[in-house]
Amino acid sequence: MTLFTDLQATLALTQQERYKAALKSARAGMRRHKKHPDFPNFAAVALCSLGKKREAIPLYQKALALDPQFHKARRNLGMALVDIDQDEKAIKVLTKAVKNDPKDERSWMHLALAKRNLGDFEGAMEAVAKVLAISPQKEDALMLNADILDKADHISAALDAGRKALKIVPSNMVLLKLTAKLLSAQGMTDEALSLRHQAVALNPQRTDTLKALATQLLNLGRQEECRQVSLNVLKLDPTSFGSMEQLSLFQTKEQNAELRETLLSALAATKPQGPGRTSILFALAHIDRRAGETSSADGYYAQANRETALLTPYDGDQQALLTNNIISRYPGPMISESQTFPDPRPIYVVGLPRSGTTLTEVTLGAHPDVTPLGERKISKALATAFLNDLPLGPNELKELVDRQQENLPPLPADTRAYVDKMPENYRYIGVLKSAFGNARFINLRRDPRDVALSQWHGHFEKGAITYSYDLKAMAHQFNLYAEIMAHWHKVMPGEILDLSYEDLVSDIETSTKNIAEHCGLDWTPSMAQPHKHAGQVRTMSLHQVRQPVHSRSVRKWVKYEEMLAPFVAELDPNLWPEIR
Template sequence: MFAQGKPHNTTFLMTDSPRAPRKVPTRKDFPAPLIEATEYIAAGRLAKAEPILRRYVEQNPGDVNGIRLLGELGLQLGALQDAENLLQRAVELAPDYHAARYAYANALYKRHRYEDAIAQLDQLLAQEANNPGWLTLKAACLVEINEHAQAVPLFETILEHYPQFRQAQLSYGHALRAVGRSEQSVAAYEAAAEQIDGAGEAFWSLANLKTYRFTDAQLTSIEQLLGDKQCPYRDYYHLLFALGKAREDRGEYEAAMAAYVKGNQVRGKSVPWQAETFHHDTRELMAFFDEALIARQRGSGCESPDPIFVVGLPRAGSTLIEQILASHSQVEGTAELADIIALARKISGKRRRDDPSKYPSALADMDAQTLRELGESYISSTAVQRMTDAPFFIDKMPNNFSHIGLIHLILPNAKIIDARRHPMDCCFSGYKQLFASGQGFSYGMDRIGNYYRDYVDLMDHWDRVLPGRVLRVQYEKMVDDTEAQVRRLLDYCGLPFEEQCLAFHETQRTVRTASSEQVRQPIYRSGMGQWEPFSRWLDPLRQALGPVLERYPEK
């Protein structure tokens, strides 16, 4: 099985161009193993397809069709580095194989290497300048490097010529949502939902606005699509999560819970997660980063104070913290950046999925200059995300909580903020959330409960070995006494108080997370206790959270 990639929160997922629909393989076109694997993939049985493709590629190392299919499967499974290596190999073997180069560009996109992806797409576009699929992925890359002024018109040009290109409609909606053009974003999603094929992601995109309410007619359409035995796997799980949100908004909690449970069961099968592995890795980090290691490496790293890291779990209030800070004149909001995770992977030295990892142990032998160079490489690689002259910027990758030790060693002057939310609210909100890719820990109550426990244990460890290094911001306290918490937040960052930080909902900026519409409203209390109507079905979550709940006694 592919090794599970680090979680990513990708905004766009590219599919085939309308001018180049995927050809259904036949025995005449492909060998039998490839046909069998594609049938498993079409049915959503990715774990069945993977060993067939891997064995075939091992036996036929020059077959670019097999390599491409295995690489694309890796993208679906979240094994992004394996996928990139495979697809790069396919392109090297067959430079004119456009489908392989397009898939390679998609892998680079998913690995947050947007400029490299654009370089591959420009090679394709030099051959066919108006290919809408390639143009759409290029526009998606431009969005991710904050070049919305180029991306939005490009989407509009594509849709002018291909109004039925659903993926372009969806990606256009995502871009409009990110820049706060909410009504136009809704219109784009609704147009995508009205198309016959692939409506699942469009309905989920509407639900994911959090503020959208489905009509009776739309709800009927969702249920009819779910009842179709020919409903594609990808549409199916998107529709289930959309149905859960629609039912919850109507107060129909049992029906909503049934949809959420089914959605997690279905999606969880194709997004594997090894809780034992994460638990082991967490304990390894705690054992390695002790007081002695911290003391021995004191004074190392890059002195830049620019980054402000916001870590925690998704749906814990990190976007609210980001929006407050980004409202300050000296702070720029960027996105959930994968650069620290990429550095950890580089340090691990793994070339194949089964190779032993040298992270974090390799850090013990690094001298001050090497640690400084690692910090400088982070500052350099994130420069593409910075659009203003503000001295500070925010990196909101939640999963960076695992890498606080690394951050401390290579960027000793960076600020680190832990966004914390009541475990039942946080975990249930994550359980209801369909992520674009990664975050495999969220698709099961036991998964996310155990993950939350490991997160709390690790954050407690950082507090012990790096006292005062991390500021914890409790979401409920931010809601109850916003001004006091905002002042506390700014004091920690060494920033003077500015009134616009209290009027954060008025700040015009790009927001590319599920909370984009919520942080454009004044702060509200309705986000607390959302799990309570579902309480009688959440015993598995309570059991997984275990002693963590003792810190938050139920009323």
């Protein structure tokens, strides 16, 4: 056979997607035409299509060795390297590819992917912009653009990109999900809900879109609608244990009794650390606790926490390092006389998770001049800066302010303040005060034993609060919290309002008057009726804050004193004098 016929035969098999035959033909061509680069390239393409991308890499390299100007082989090599997570090597290959052919959108696309994967978001945005300049309506590039902006924490820009892309490709499920998520994060719940319904209408059999819709409905307090959607999920996927766990928290006793039998059967069929097992255990614990079966519930909670702790171990050394670095590097706020601060001012509500931060945010949000914004995303970047000893001076603080302002959703014209209730911001009070000199800080103080119990009964988003599943780890983190709060009070006297959760729920009017005064607001009676003003709530408190304020959770720990003993024993009495 001639070179031409061998090439034609291999190409035809590749185009027909007969990849095993194409691989065999390409290898035969490599033996007959040892110096022709097309055959190792064809063989590599076939291997990639057969899922053997690592085996393809040497063949692409062979093709390039035979012809260093072989652009397709170079692009294909870069794409394969991205697919097997060798992003640094891919960037070197693809950078050369786009230099040789600046109009090759596939090379630009994979260069953007590689840079995104390595956290070079600016570089990734530049690369995907090249793709869109070549093909403005390219669906994959539109998705990737919004995704990169989201990962780079350009929330408003990502949302704008998602909305614009949906005008071009309105049926793209990835864009619908991402844009709905961003809308929800920005408090634009009506539009988010509309997109979630649109996604479900496009494909009613997709359980991921149904789950997202159910969660949105639950966050908005629409429990019965959430239940109906969740039941639909379970018809499509009887092993959706996360949906069962969600239902267990608000269904009636009778509805939960039926669900309990399903969960018991599922538990018997799963192995420790198996998929969904922790959701099964937490769901059983929730059902039994709400039914008054305390002993059974306690057993399930203990087992659920034990197994979750194995899956998401707590890194106490890293947490201690982070705390020590912050205290040593940040003796107090750094504010120059020339600094100006943007309005409206932020109010940061901080504290340990489950200490009353959501309730406090809702009381503030009931004020006509205050907009509650939930948990804003700033702490991750700050943690990275402190753990890696990155600069955090005037330029970085300005960037922090600019990013925060950029990501604010549209606020009502009369807004005087907005609330960020990310509990973990307690670590960064000094940084935030330096960046936003007009900010106000409210720190929730609650009996640590009640906080620990509430966390023990909770199943947080995967990886979010890893210490909550181990009593000694919990005490370790609580001590770090108390230590850094003592530091802030020492170097920033009078800047932080310590708000007692127990006082808040026993005398809501007096407590909210103190909150208003600290935040420079005129108190309004609406602040004392937070349950009438709860909008979207995206935390575990979504059920509680829609009830009138009560003190039923105060001193709940007393019934669990024996169980909590390992936690109490590890608390530092100098930091927690109330446990003495």
